[in-house]
Amino acid sequence: MADQEELKLYGFWVSPFSRRIELALNLKGVSYEYIEEDLSNKSPSLLKYNPVHKKIPVLVHNGKPVAESLVILEYIDETWKNNPILPQDPHERAMARFWASFIENKILATASKIGLCKGEEKEVVILEFSEQMKMLEQQLNGKDFFGGDKIGFVDIVGIVVAFWFQINEEVLGGDVYTSEKFPGLFKWIGKLQEIDLVNKCRPPREKHLAFMLSLENVKRQI
The missing domain is CATH 1.20.1050.10 (Glutathione S-transferase Yfyf (Class Pi); Chain A, domain 2)
Structure with missing residues (x-):
């Protein structure tokens, strides 16, 4: 499924918030493109995809952005059902x-x-x-x-x-x-x-x- 889709993660190497998303995607076995951001000179793409907070991480799935790490984690779990990270109960x-x-x-x-x-x-x-x-x-x-x-x-x-x-x-x-x-x-x-x-x-x-x-x-x- 993921191999046929476009998935990008905008992050920063030392941020625990973007590292959370990397870990969740890797645990799911989902392929994605990682884009390192310079937080002192944020890219137009980051500002476009997260105009409210202007922060990383941002996950862009088939052109649709999802921001805020806790929200992204839930989105990942709902989109890729294998290896669930949230309990079923x-x-x-x-x-x-x-x-x-x-x-x-x-x-x-x-x-x-x-x-x-x-x-x-x-x-x-x-x-x-x-x-x-x-x-x-x-x-x-x-x-x-x-x-x-x-x-x-x-x-x-x-x-x-x-x-x-x-x-x-x-x-x-x-x-x-x-x-x-x-x-x-x-x-x-x-x-x-x-x-x-x-x-x-x-x-x-x-x-x-x-x-x-x-x-x-x-x-x-x-």
Whole structure:
């Protein structure tokens, strides 16, 4: 099916949001053309296909664009039925959407504040982050993946928690996100690292680290 269709993904190599889409497409075995965007000089095509947010990722299927990573993931699952990433049970599906939204709208928002705060304010944010991460960890409940015995919707959304947070921790030199504090999440990370397709959809570690270090250095000079 996919081989007979035109499918393009506009992304950015270090973005967890476009990497989510790559992972979902690869898990489905869907062929697509990847188009790397320069976010400091966005292409006319990106601005055309996502005029509202002007952001990546954008999936263009037979000329029709779909934007926002969570929306794109659901579109992919509904369009290519093999290897479903969302549960079939309505309640389980609703819960997967809930925890994906929790990662997107709660955890990422809180994590982004950590490097911007100082003193007591930072301690409050770190406590909030830790409490949110413990809530997420509880959803594993002894399972290998949030989706059960195989990778699913929440795992795909959560790759930012699995890999990007670890890089940020190295850059900031903190001890906020460690295996001692979140053993369940780090066990899950280990399971993700056993999956070749997951590893292929991660940015090269050293390149990723160097990129984040350069951003941090710029912030310190401002």
